Amino acid sequence: MENTEQITSMPRIGDKAPSFTAVTTQGNINFPADYSGKWVILFSHPADFTPVCTSEFMTFAKMEPEFEALNCKLVGLSVDGLYSHIAWLRTIKEKIEFNGMKNIEVNFPLIEDITMEVAKKYGMIQPGESSTKAVRAVFFIDPNGTIRAIIYYPLSMGRNFQELKRALIAMQTADKHAIATPADWEPGKDVIVPTAGSCGVAKERMDNKSEMTCHDWFFCTKPLPKEKIDLG
Ligand code: BEZ
Numbered sequence: 001m002e003n004t005e006q007i008t009s010m011p012r013i014g015d016k017a018p019s020f021t022a023v024t025t026q027g028n029i030n031f032p033a034d035y036s037g038k039w040v041i042l043f044s045h046p047a048d049f050t051p052v053c054t055s056e057f058m059t060f061a062k063m064e065p066e067f068e069a070l071n072c073k074l075v076g077l078s079v080d081g082l083y084s085h086i087a088w089l090r091t092i093k094e095k096i097e098f099n100g101m102k103n104i105e106v107n108f109p110l111i112e113d114i115t116m117e118v119a120k121k122y123g124m125i126q127p128g129e130s131s132t133k134a135v136r137a138v139f140f141i142d143p144n145g146t147i148r149a150i151i152y153y154p155l156s157m158g159r160n161f162q163e164l165k166r167a168l169i170a171m172q173t174a175d176k177h178a179i180a181t182p183a184d185w186e187p188g189k190d191v192i193v194p195t196a197g198s199c200g201v202a203k204e205r206m207d208n209k210s211e212m213t214c215h216d217w218f219f220c221t222k223p224l225p226k227e228k229i230d231l232g
Contacts, residue, residue, distance in 0.1 A: 010123020013150060017042070017141045018121045024075075024109035025085050031075070032145040039072035039168065040141040043159075044124040044134035048080045048088035052158045055098050056136075057089075059161045061106040069232030071143070072168055074108040079119055079134055082112040129154055138164060140171065173229050179222075188226040192219075 011018055017032045017040075032040065043060075045053040060074055067074055078085075089106045096102070111118060113134075119125050124134040136153035148171050153159055170181045179191040195218050196202040202217035214220040 009120075011121075011139075011147055011150075013147055015147050017139065017145050017147055020118050020121060022077075022111045022113065022118060023082055024111045025082065025089060026107070026109040029075070029109055029111070032141055035073055035075075035141070036145065037143045039070065039143060039172070040075055040139075041067065041072060041164065041168070042075045042077070042122070042139040042141060044077045044119060044122070044137045046130065046133035046136070046155050047078055048084045049091070052156070053078070054088075054092060054096060056158050056161075057092060057106055058096065058098050058101045058104045061104050061108070062101050063161055063165065064108055066165060066232055067168070070165075070168055070172065070230065075111065076108065077111040077113050077118060077124070077134065079113050079116055079125075079132065081114050085110045085112060126152075140168060142171070142175075169229065169231065173224070176230070177224060177228070179224065182221070187229045187231060188224075190221040191224045193222055195219075 019031060019033070021028065021030050031042070045056060047053060057076070060076070064074055089110070093103060093105050096104070113119050116125055119134045122137060122139060124137045125131065126135045129135050133155065135155065136157070136159060138151040138159065139147055140149040142148045149167055151167075166186060169187060170185060173187070173191070174180055177191070179193060182190070182192050185191065190213070193212055196205050205212065205214050205220055206217050208214075212220045212222045
């Protein structure tokens with residue numbers, strides 16, 4: 001019973017990112033302390049030398065400069081050993097072509113986690129899917145070390161990396177401009193003004209003919225031009 005609880009326990013949005021030290025393909029890391037002041041995407045993949053994971057690593061590695069420009073570091077993890085990681089990343093660079101990408105070097109750290117210590121801390125082992133492989137988990141951790149968003153995908157499904165970037169930009173924009181983002185928001189589209197918290201503000205909103213568009217007192221949007229958004 002205790003073991004099952006440990007496997008299935010997972011941090012939640014708003015929690016501090018659980019800390020750990022680990023060996024990675026870029027040396028040892030002390031997480032999240034080493035990343036203080038930066039956003040981090042901590043993600044897991046099921047196994048080295050597997051096709052979906054290979055396509056994902058190539059895509060993430062190609063996009064790494066775009067995430068770096070958004071003050072965001074990438075950290076990967078799987079339940080494999082360091083030498084497997086090194087051999088796989090070398091193979092990717094030397095042999096694999098995918099989606100117009102080739103000669104791709106993965107420069108972000110990939111954690112070795114044979115003991116599953118980190119994977120279990122982050123709820124990446126989901127026994128209904130696999131008790132030996134991590135699912136495709138994505139944790140967005142902000143510069144204060146707080147978990148801000150979590151996305152899980154099954155083993156069979158490669159992630160949409162444009163969506164991961166969009167999510168990061170949406171959270172950074174919400175923080176900077178004190179707004180929220182509506183369904184399918186993309187930079188340049190209207191954003192949501194925080195809901196009125198008093199009758200007076202609700203009335204003002206409905207009377208106000210400023211830059212806001214109020215569909216009703218609780219649902220007001222306003223333009224936020226792309227130029228005001230940090231796109232990296
Ligand atoms: C893959 O990355 O291709 C994969 C890994 C584990 C299970 C299924 C697919």
